[in-house]
Amino acid sequence: MSVLKVEATEQPGGTVVRIAGRAGAPEAEHLEEQLARIASLRPRRLVLDLAGLEFLSSMGVSALLRLHREAKNNGTDLRFASATPVVRELLRAVKLDAIVPMHARVEDALAG
Numbered sequence: 001m002s003v004l005k006v007e008a009t010e011q012p013g014g015t016v017v018r019i020a021g022r023a024g025a026p027e028a029e030h031l032e033e034q035l036a037r038i039a040s041l042r043p044r045r046l047v048l049d050l051a052g053l054e055f056l057s058s059m060g061v062s063a064l065l066r067l068h069r070e071a072k073n074n075g076t077d078l079r080f081a082s083a084t085p086v087v088r089e090l091l092r093a094v095k096l097d098a099i100v101p102m103h104a105r106v107e108d109a110l111a112g
Helices: 025-039 058-074 085-093 106-111
Strands: 005-011 014-023 045-056 077-081
Touching (some): 014 025, 014 058, 014 106, 045 058, 045 085, 058 077, 077 106
Parallel strands (some): 014 045, 045 077
8 A cells, every 4th residue: 555645844935735655545535634634724825746646546636626625715825736747637637727727846836
């Protein structure tokens, strides 16, 4: 079983959440709990660094959709950054890229 790591750090420009590992069905609940905890802090800007995310299941996509709703309700500016090609294509396929800005680098997401 793969370990999913979710780690938040404060940086100038916002909170960066690094997600690493596989977000399959077994890990989706952990992902959702961690993202909900971070969202409850109501950061001004929240950037998900997806560079280390190897796989995202439909349950993982659902966790990201719930985070989007929570961020919108809280007035948090949610952004995705550094997605791997596989994850980026999945986010495009489910149209998450149409509602959450995607950036090539974390620095870009924090800057603008």
